[in-house]
Amino acid sequence: MTIQTQGQSWRAIGLMSGTSLDGIDAAWLQTDGERIIQFGPAATLLYEDDMRADLRRLLDLAPRIGTDDPFLRAVEQRLTRDHALAVGLTGQGADIIGFHGQTILHQPEHHRTWQIGDAALLARLARIPVVHDFRAADVAAGGQGAPLAPIFHAALAANLPKPLLIVNIGGVANITFLGEDGEIIACDTGPGNGPLDDLAQKYLGTPYDKDGAFAASGRVNPVRLAALLAHPYFAAPPPKSLDRLTFSALIAQATANLSPEDAAATLAAFSATAITAVPLPALPQQVLVSGGGRHNATLMRLLRQAFDVPVHKVEAVGWHGDALEAQCFAFLAVRSLRGLPLSLPGTTGVPRPLTGGRYQRVIL
Numbered sequence: 010m011t012i013q014t015q016g017q018s019w020r021a022i023g024l025m026s027g028t029s030l031d032g033i034d035a036a037w038l039q040t041d042g043e044r045i046i047q048f049g050p051a052a053t054l055l056y057e058d059d060m061r062a063d064l065r066r067l068l069d070l071a072p073r074i075g076t077d078d079p080f081l082r083a084v085e086q087r088l089t090r091d092h093a094l095a096v097g098l099t100g101q102g103a104d105i106i107g108f109h110g111q112t113i114l115h116q117p118e119h120h121r122t123w124q125i126g127d128a129a130l131l132a133r134l135a136r137i138p139v140v141h142d143f144r145a146a147d148v149a150a151g152g153q154g155a156p157l158a159p160i161f162h163a164a165l166a167a168n169l170p171k172p173l174l175i176v177n178i179g180g181v182a183n184i185t186f187l188g189e190d191g192e193i194i195a196c197d198t199g200p201g202n203g204p205l206d207d208l209a210q211k212y213l214g215t216p217y218d219k220d221g222a223f224a225a226s227g228r229v230n231p232v233r234l235a236a237l238l239a240h241p242y243f244a245a246p247p248p249k250s251l252d253r254l255t256f257s258a259l260i261a262q263a264t265a266n267l268s269p270e271d272a273a274a275t276l277a278a279f280s281a282t283a284i285t286a287v288p289l290p291a292l293p294q295q296v297l298v299s300g301g302g303r304h305n306a307t308l309m310r311l312l313r314q315a316f317d318v319p320v321h322k323v324e325a326v327g328w329h330g331d332a333l334e335a336q337c338f339a340f341l342a343v344r345s346l347r348g349l350p351l352s353l354p355g356t357t358g359v360p361r362p363l364t365g366g367r368y369q370r371v372i373l
């Protein structure tokens with residue numbers, strides 16, 4: 010569906026459930042799909058522990074199950090109901106919802122990426138039309154299907170000095186480089202919080218390493234760190250993207266027989282080094298960090314040590330670091346309605362700027 014109107018804007022609610030499996034971010038935004046007209050309320054609905062465990066199990070099962078698997082369908086229904094609750098948490102009406110869903114499998118090399126979520130159910134529960142399935146068209150056309158934040162980052166940063174680097178640290182970390190001449194380069198850099206979250210769950214019984222204290226209590230093992238960074242992913246040029254579990258086997262090997270503290274320190278260094286090692290076409294004026302990883306003081310310290318330029322949380326320029334990805338899918342929903350590109354050759358490797366997303370009307 011394509012809507013072409015002059016000067017029209019939409020009230021959109023974006024929903025993001027990232028690879029960290031921590032919960033659902035919801036954010037309200039008014040936009041015409043090119044400019045951000047107004048930010049609105051944002052909220053996070055944290056998953057119940059058993060739901061997080063079910064999602065974690067689904068990531069492992071995804072390569073082996075079909076779309077009609079009963080366990081998958083049950084988790085998808087619960088996930089969708091939780092998303093409807095998250096819409097309500099914003100306390101705002103909207104014209105459109107951008108529903109990312111939960112990625113349970115990401116294999117762009119096989120033209121496959123899989124986000125679960127029942128768009129028809131969400132539209133019915135929220136009584137608002139939904140745009141969903143944002144990544145499928147891109148991977149079908151040979152793109153990476155990720156990251157999708159760069160065009161939103163460019164709109165957000167329209168008036169900021171360039172070159173600029175934006176780093177988002179979720180379960181997986183991704184960067185957007187914005188050049189002086191409008192150039193946009195992006196990729197997933199490697200793991201973000203994911204491996205540390207798994208370690209914290211295992212040894213601390215907590216879903217994440219609060220403020221990075223666990224990682225700060227250990228010492229980086231340089232040999233193991235080098236082994237992690239020897240993975241061929243890091244030598245490949247952007248665009249490139251990752252599955253949450255790409256490094257699982259390697260990480261298990263590289264942390265074997267380390268104390269939990271040293272394993273945490275080494276995994277934090279792994280994520281930070283993977284971010285700072287991506288070659289950039291020019292030195293950015295500053296680095297802006299979004300996503301839950303910016304709350305991890307150890308990761309932030311490592312980024313500050315490695316970058317030669319100032320590193321700030323995105324709040325320094327007035328953005329909302331926990332809502333940015335949800336705002337992104339509000340923005341992309343409107344771009345989808347307008348038939349505007351969601352991805353570019355420089356962001357996902359898609360052969361030409363490409364729109365995407367599917368429209369789901371309300372069926373009561």
Ligand SMILES: Nc1ncnc2c1ncn2[C@@H]1O[C@H](COP(=O)(O)OP(=O)(O)O)[C@@H](O)[C@H]1O
Pocket residue numbers: 026027028029030031032178179180181202203206216217218219220221299300301302304305306334
């Ligand atoms: N206070 C904190 N200290 C350390 N890490 C944190 C803190 N708050 C959140 N995080 C990290 O942020 C993650 C969630 O970040 P988020 O941006 O939602 O990622 P995703 O998009 O993958 O869901 C958590 O899993 C955790 O690792």
Ligand SMILES: [Mg+2]
Pocket residue numbers: 025026027028029030031032033034
């Ligand atoms: Mg999250």
